[in-house]
Amino acid sequence: MKLSSMDPALYPQQLAEKQQLLTQAFAPFSAPTLEVFASAPAHYRMRAEFRVWHDGDDLYYCVFDQELKAIQRCDQFLPASTLINDMMLALVEELKPNMVLRHKLFQVDFLSTLSGEILVSLLYHRQLGEDWVAEAEALKQRLSQRFNVDIIGRARKQKHVLHREFVVEQLTVNGHQYQYQQVENSFTQPNAKVAEKMLEWALDCTQNSQGDLLELYCGNGNFSVALAQNFNKVLATELAKPSVESAQYNIAANKIENLQIIRMSAEDFSDAITGKREFKRLGDIDLSSYQCNTIFVDPPRSGLDQATLDMVQGYEHILYISCNPETLANNLEQLSKTHRMIRFAMFDQFPYTEHVEAGVLLSRRPA
Numbered sequence: 001m002k003l004s005s006m007d008p009a010l011y012p013q014q015l016a017e018k019q020q021l022l023t024q025a026f027a028p029f030s031a032p033t034l035e036v037f038a039s040a041p042a043h044y045r046m047r048a049e050f051r052v053w054h055d056g057d058d059l060y061y062c063v064f065d066q067e068l069k070a071i072q073r074c075d076q077f078l079p080a081s082t083l084i085n086d087m088m089l090a091l092v093e094e095l096k097p098n099m100v101l102r103h104k105l106f107q108v109d110f111l112s113t114l115s116g117e118i119l120v121s122l123l124y125h126r127q128l129g130e131d132w133v134a135e136a137e138a139l140k141q142r143l144s145q146r147f148n149v150d151i152i153g154r155a156r157k158q159k160h161v162l163h164r165e166f167v168v169e170q171l172t173v174n175g176h177q178y179q180y181q182q183v184e185n186s187f188t189q190p191n192a193k194v195a196e197k198m199l200e201w202a203l204d205c206t207q208n209s210q211g212d213l214l215e216l217y218c219g220n221g222n223f224s225v226a227l228a229q230n231f232n233k234v235l236a237t238e239l240a241k242p243s244v245e246s247a248q249y250n251i252a253a254n255k256i257e258n259l260q261i262i263r264m265s266a267e268d269f270s271d272a273i274t275g276k277r278e279f280k281r282l283g284d285i286d287l288s289s290y291q292c293n294t295i296f297v298d299p300p301r302s303g304l305d306q307a308t309l310d311m312v313q314g315y316e317h318i319l320y321i322s323c324n325p326e327t328l329a330n331n332l333e334q335l336s337k338t339h340r341m342i343r344f345a346m347f348d349q350f351p352y353t354e355h356v357e358a359g360v361l362l363s364r365r366p367a
Ligand SMILES: C[S@@+](CC[C@H](N)C(=O)[O-])C[C@H]1O[C@@H](n2cnc3c(N)ncnc32)[C@H](O)[C@@H]1O
Pocket: 187, 188, 189, 216, 217, 218, 219, 220, 221, 222, 223, 237, 238, 239, 240, 243, 264, 265, 266, 267, 298, 299, 300, 323
């Protein structure tokens, strides 16, 4: 990160540059006009990680500045939510005089929510004993006077969860509130207000859909839970076990009755649905009972592997959310042979960085 570029006054110009670059990069695919969803210029990140610097009795947070190629002290962090910034100040004052909690502490991670909950993970270069647990409990009690907080201690092969290892986020989508369990160290969309806009955009793209939805890389069910209203049934798959467990929690919390989650890699699921291999993991799920005209994918930065790309191409409508326009463009080289781009969006989840989140809706070209 470049701390000097984190200036709200510079944000409109940076956003315009991203918009121009993305528009140019996707012009070869006859992309329609880019729909742009801006971020707030400050306090938009719901999670943040800091190194901890020990300097005699003093102790402070720091980050690596890529421009200066150096560690920089960081008492407050403009991208992080106000809740994280408030907690940073309160926590450091607690840690400084506490020999047990500060001893060999090297990192602090924060996961906050719009709902007001915050999870603090303290990472150590030493094993944590009973004395740590007692001090951390006392810390939680004191912080709880001001915050809805949970604390986790981590060391090599050790994890102490004092109470909960998750927060429950509340996102408002077209006026409706959804609950999302978010587990420490699992994938969650970092910019909650932009995530709400992504969900509204995906709902708009899929309104009046026919049949069922297939979703790959569903994480904690972030999109599946909201999109279920636009389809008869939804079948969603995800690889990471904690995310699948959160997705089950989120299905129940939001009372969604037409959504089923399977723990499976996209690669294995491609083999299963194309009949190349049989999987016991599918249990009693009858894949042939789904009539999916639409597929939704939100893969990691590497994009879709070849087998998944081939499988995805078989669907009438493809909704693709990507955190890496480069791999999205690579995948579009193939998909644009059979599908045309109907909608194109930029979600600026990551102000003051080169990163950008894009969304495309593709429909099969007439034969
Ligand atoms: C960009 S995240 C999107 C998650 C979700 N759509 C959301 O909005 O929170 C990508 C997800 O893909 C999962 N993943 C990574 N590799 C995978 C694979 N080979 N097969 C299935 N899921 C995978 C990750 O665990 C992660 O949850």
